[in-house]
Amino acid sequence: MKKGFYMEEILFPENVLKVDIKNEMESAYIDYAMSVIVGRALPDVRDGLKPVHRRVLYAMHELGVMHNKPYKKSARIVGDVIGKYHPHGDTAVYDTIVRMVQDFSLRYPLVDGQGNFGSVDGDSAAAMRYTEVRLQRIADELLRDIDKETVEFGPNYDESLKEPKVLPARIPNLLINGSSGIAVGMATNIPPHNLGEIVDALVTLIENPNATVSDLMEHVKGPDFPTAGIICGRQGIYDAYTTGRGRIKVRARAVIEEGKNGKNTIFVTELPYQVNKARLLEKIVELVKEKRIEGISDLRDESDRDGMRVVIELKKGESAETILNQLFKFTPMESTFGIINLALVNNSPQVLPLADMLNHFLEHRREIIVARTRFDLGHALKRAHILEGLKKAIENLDAVIELIRSSATGREAKDGLITQFDFSDEQAQAILEMRLQRLTGLETEKLIKEYEEVLALIADLRDILGSTARIKGIIREELSEIRALYSNERRSVIVDAEDAIDIEDLIPDEEVVITLTNEGYIKRTPSNVYRIQHRGGKGKIGLDIKDGDYVKDIFVCSNHDYLMIFSDRGQVYWLKAYQVPEMARNARGKAIVNFVEFEKDEKISTVFPVREFTDDQFLLFATRNGLVKKTVLSAYSNIRKKGVQAIILDPDDQLIKVMVTEGNSSIMIATRFGASIQFTEDDVRSTGRVTRGVRGINLDTTDYVVCADIVSNASYVLTITDLGYGKRTETSDYRLQTRGGKGTLTIKTTRKNGLVMGVVQVCDEDEVMLLSKSGKIIRLRADAIRIIGRNTQGVRLVDLSDDDRLIGVAITQASEEETTDEAGGALIE
Structure with missing residues (x-):
C-alpha cells in the first residue's frame, strides 16, 4: 500500500473525489464566516436583533410571558429557546436574557427580571433556576402584529417549527439599544441612543427624505448611554453619523x-x-x-x-x-468608544451612516404596515362577505326559514340556500350557524351597522394601500405613540472637548503673570516670584531683554484662562494661558509668532484673560481716535488660529484697549495729555463683531487716547505717567458725563512728570505692578500711594533712569505670605 493512501481509495477508487485543497479551504472558510456573520454576531438593521435575541423574545411571546402576565423561571425560557429555536449552550442563552434585563447594559431593557441579574461591578447573575423573567412592555412593540403575516418565517434548526427571520419592530431598536459583536474579519459596535431623539429624527426624514446629517443632528445629539457619563467632543459623533465610523471619549x-x-x-x-x-x-x-x-x-x-x-x-x-x-x-474614568455602525442589510453586512440606518427602519415599517393592512383587508373582505349573506338572508327571512325547516339534513339545507338564493358556501354555512337571537330587531340593526362599518373599513384599508402619504402618516402616528409611552430624558451629557487629554488637565489652576515684550516675546511666571517693595524703590529686574526691545504688557491670570490677543489692526487671536511657556523671572520668553499667526507688521494692542465666553458679558473697544464699540463676548467664542476681525478701523486709527464688561458699567477713557471722560456703557449700543463703533471722547488735534478702563466699586482712580509719577484720586471726583464730550482733567502733564501712561481703578488692599521700558518690574501696595486731587501732578512712584519710561501697569491681590517691614511695605523674597 502506498504511503498516504486510504483503504477506500484502493478498494473503491470511484468513490474518491479529488479537489484542490486551497479552493476547498477558501470555500469552507467563507461558508463558516458567513454563518457566523449572519447567524450569530451581527444584528439586522430592521429590528436591531441578533438571532439569539430574536429567538428569546419570540419564545417568550409564544409562551405568553408578556409584561402584564406573571413571571416565569428563567430556566423555563432557556429550555424553550434551546429546544425549539437555538440548539446551543444554555449559558449563552441565559447570558443573553441577563443582558436584556440589565438596565446598565441596555438603554431600554427588553426583559423584566426578578432576582439577581448582576451589577456594574461585574458580579454574575444568579443561576437561572433562581431568577424569573417576563417581557418588558417596550418589547411588546417589537412583536406587535407578528401574527398578521407581517414578517417572513423560516424553518427552525430541525424544520419542526417555524421562526421569524425578523420581528415587526415598531421601535428603532438598533439605535436606541445599540449592539456589539465580533464576527469573522469584522465587528460591530453601535452605541445606544435616546428614543425621543431618534423618533424626532425619523419624523424629520418622513417629512423631508433629503434631510442632511446636520438636519438629523438637530434632533439626535449623540449617543445616550444607560450609565450616563459625559461625552467629550462632537467630531467623533459627526464622523459616525456621516461615515458609519467614529471615536468618542466618555468621561465619568x-x-x-x-x-x-x-x-x-x-x-x-x-x-x-x-x-x-x-x-x-x-x-x-x-x-x-x-x-x-x-x-x-x-x-x-x-x-x-x-x-x-x-x-x-x-x-x-x-x-x-x-x-x-x-x-x-x-x-x-475616561474611555474611548469606537463606533462601528455595522449591521445586516438583506443578509449582507454594511457599515451605515445615521441616515441609512433610519431609512432602513422606515422602509421596514412601510413593509410591515402594507403587509398588516393587506392581512386586515383580507379578513375584512371575508367578514363583509359573510355579513352580506346574513343581510340578504334577513331580507328573505321567511323563505330562508321555510327552506331550512323543509330540509331533512343540514347538507340539504346548505345546498338549498346555495341553489335557491345564490349564497356562497361560506355564506350558507354562516346562515345555518346563526343563532335565532340575531333575528330580533335590535340584533338585525347591529348586523346591518356592522356591515356598513366593515365596508367603510375596507374602503379605508384600500385607501391606505393606494396612498404613500397615508402610510407615512401611520408611521408618524405610531412613532408619536411610541415616543409618548417610552421616551425619557437624555442621560449622557455632550460637551465640547479636544480629542485627547490636553496638558491643561495636568496643570494646576494657579495664578500666573503673563509678560509680553514689544517685539512679541511672551512668557508665563508664577506671580509670587516678584517681591513687594516700598514706594520709590529701585525695583527688580523682571526679565532679561535684548537691545531695542522692552516690556509692552503684563497681567495676572490663571493657567486655565483663555488669552484674547487683540492687534492694533483690530484682529483678535485666541490662546490658552498654559500654552505660554513657563520661564524664570529673568528669562526673555518665546516669540508669540510660535503660537499665533500674525500678519506682516501687525502689532499686539492688548491682551487679557477670559474664563468663559458668555452671552451676558460684552467686549468694549476703545481706539486711538476716541471711538468705542460694544459687542457681546460670545460673538468671539469661535476664534480660529489665524484670527478674526474684531472691529472695523479707519486707516489712520488703531485699537488701544479692549475690556470685558457686564453691560451696565461706567467707562473711563484717558488721553496722553491728561484728559479723561467717564460715561455709562448704556450710551454705547451693542453691535455685531464686524462693526466700526461710535465717538467716545472728543479729542484735540494733537491728542490721542492712551488707555481706557471700567469704573468699578474701587475707591480710587490711579493715574500713572511715563516718567514714574502717579497719584490716587477719589472716584467721586470724576463726574459722569455724556459720551462724546471733551471730558475733564485727570492729571496735570508737565516735563517733570511726563505724559499719561495708564489710568486704573484700585482699592487700599490692591497691589500695583509697574513695568518699565528697560524691563524693571516694581510691585507696590496701593495704600502706599498718595491720595490727591485731579488737578495735580502726582508724586514719584519709581526712580527711573533718564532713558527709561513706564509702559505698563497691572493690579494684583495681596499675597497671604507677605510680611510687613517697619516702613509699611511688604516684602517677598
Whole structure:
C-alpha cells in the first residue's frame, strides 16, 4: 500500500473525489464566516436583533410571558429557546436574557427580571433556576402584529417549527439599544441612543427624505448611554453619523467638594459605558501604590440601590482638579468608544451612516404596515362577505326559514340556500350557524351597522394601500405613540472637548503673570516670584531683554484662562494661558509668532484673560481716535488660529484697549495729555463683531487716547505717567458725563512728570505692578500711594533712569505670605 493512501481509495477508487485543497479551504472558510456573520454576531438593521435575541423574545411571546402576565423561571425560557429555536449552550442563552434585563447594559431593557441579574461591578447573575423573567412592555412593540403575516418565517434548526427571520419592530431598536459583536474579519459596535431623539429624527426624514446629517443632528445629539457619563467632543459623533465610523471619549461624572479642614473630596456618580466599577477601583489603588497618582488618602465605594457613589478623599492641600484629570488620563474614568455602525442589510453586512440606518427602519415599517393592512383587508373582505349573506338572508327571512325547516339534513339545507338564493358556501354555512337571537330587531340593526362599518373599513384599508402619504402618516402616528409611552430624558451629557487629554488637565489652576515684550516675546511666571517693595524703590529686574526691545504688557491670570490677543489692526487671536511657556523671572520668553499667526507688521494692542465666553458679558473697544464699540463676548467664542476681525478701523486709527464688561458699567477713557471722560456703557449700543463703533471722547488735534478702563466699586482712580509719577484720586471726583464730550482733567502733564501712561481703578488692599521700558518690574501696595486731587501732578512712584519710561501697569491681590517691614511695605523674597 502506498504511503498516504486510504483503504477506500484502493478498494473503491470511484468513490474518491479529488479537489484542490486551497479552493476547498477558501470555500469552507467563507461558508463558516458567513454563518457566523449572519447567524450569530451581527444584528439586522430592521429590528436591531441578533438571532439569539430574536429567538428569546419570540419564545417568550409564544409562551405568553408578556409584561402584564406573571413571571416565569428563567430556566423555563432557556429550555424553550434551546429546544425549539437555538440548539446551543444554555449559558449563552441565559447570558443573553441577563443582558436584556440589565438596565446598565441596555438603554431600554427588553426583559423584566426578578432576582439577581448582576451589577456594574461585574458580579454574575444568579443561576437561572433562581431568577424569573417576563417581557418588558417596550418589547411588546417589537412583536406587535407578528401574527398578521407581517414578517417572513423560516424553518427552525430541525424544520419542526417555524421562526421569524425578523420581528415587526415598531421601535428603532438598533439605535436606541445599540449592539456589539465580533464576527469573522469584522465587528460591530453601535452605541445606544435616546428614543425621543431618534423618533424626532425619523419624523424629520418622513417629512423631508433629503434631510442632511446636520438636519438629523438637530434632533439626535449623540449617543445616550444607560450609565450616563459625559461625552467629550462632537467630531467623533459627526464622523459616525456621516461615515458609519467614529471615536468618542466618555468621561465619568465627578463632583469636587471642599472640606472644612482644607481637604477636598471627589465624588464619582456616573461611569463610562461598560466600565467595571470594581476593576476601576482596583486600578486606582494600583496607581496609588505605584505612586503614579499621589495625593489620595482614602478610597471608598458607597454605592447602593439609589445610585452610584465612589468617594475619593484627598490629602490636605492637594489640587482636586489635577488629581481628577490624572484619573481621567490613567484609568477607565475616561474611555474611548469606537463606533462601528455595522449591521445586516438583506443578509449582507454594511457599515451605515445615521441616515441609512433610519431609512432602513422606515422602509421596514412601510413593509410591515402594507403587509398588516393587506392581512386586515383580507379578513375584512371575508367578514363583509359573510355579513352580506346574513343581510340578504334577513331580507328573505321567511323563505330562508321555510327552506331550512323543509330540509331533512343540514347538507340539504346548505345546498338549498346555495341553489335557491345564490349564497356562497361560506355564506350558507354562516346562515345555518346563526343563532335565532340575531333575528330580533335590535340584533338585525347591529348586523346591518356592522356591515356598513366593515365596508367603510375596507374602503379605508384600500385607501391606505393606494396612498404613500397615508402610510407615512401611520408611521408618524405610531412613532408619536411610541415616543409618548417610552421616551425619557437624555442621560449622557455632550460637551465640547479636544480629542485627547490636553496638558491643561495636568496643570494646576494657579495664578500666573503673563509678560509680553514689544517685539512679541511672551512668557508665563508664577506671580509670587516678584517681591513687594516700598514706594520709590529701585525695583527688580523682571526679565532679561535684548537691545531695542522692552516690556509692552503684563497681567495676572490663571493657567486655565483663555488669552484674547487683540492687534492694533483690530484682529483678535485666541490662546490658552498654559500654552505660554513657563520661564524664570529673568528669562526673555518665546516669540508669540510660535503660537499665533500674525500678519506682516501687525502689532499686539492688548491682551487679557477670559474664563468663559458668555452671552451676558460684552467686549468694549476703545481706539486711538476716541471711538468705542460694544459687542457681546460670545460673538468671539469661535476664534480660529489665524484670527478674526474684531472691529472695523479707519486707516489712520488703531485699537488701544479692549475690556470685558457686564453691560451696565461706567467707562473711563484717558488721553496722553491728561484728559479723561467717564460715561455709562448704556450710551454705547451693542453691535455685531464686524462693526466700526461710535465717538467716545472728543479729542484735540494733537491728542490721542492712551488707555481706557471700567469704573468699578474701587475707591480710587490711579493715574500713572511715563516718567514714574502717579497719584490716587477719589472716584467721586470724576463726574459722569455724556459720551462724546471733551471730558475733564485727570492729571496735570508737565516735563517733570511726563505724559499719561495708564489710568486704573484700585482699592487700599490692591497691589500695583509697574513695568518699565528697560524691563524693571516694581510691585507696590496701593495704600502706599498718595491720595490727591485731579488737578495735580502726582508724586514719584519709581526712580527711573533718564532713558527709561513706564509702559505698563497691572493690579494684583495681596499675597497671604507677605510680611510687613517697619516702613509699611511688604516684602517677598
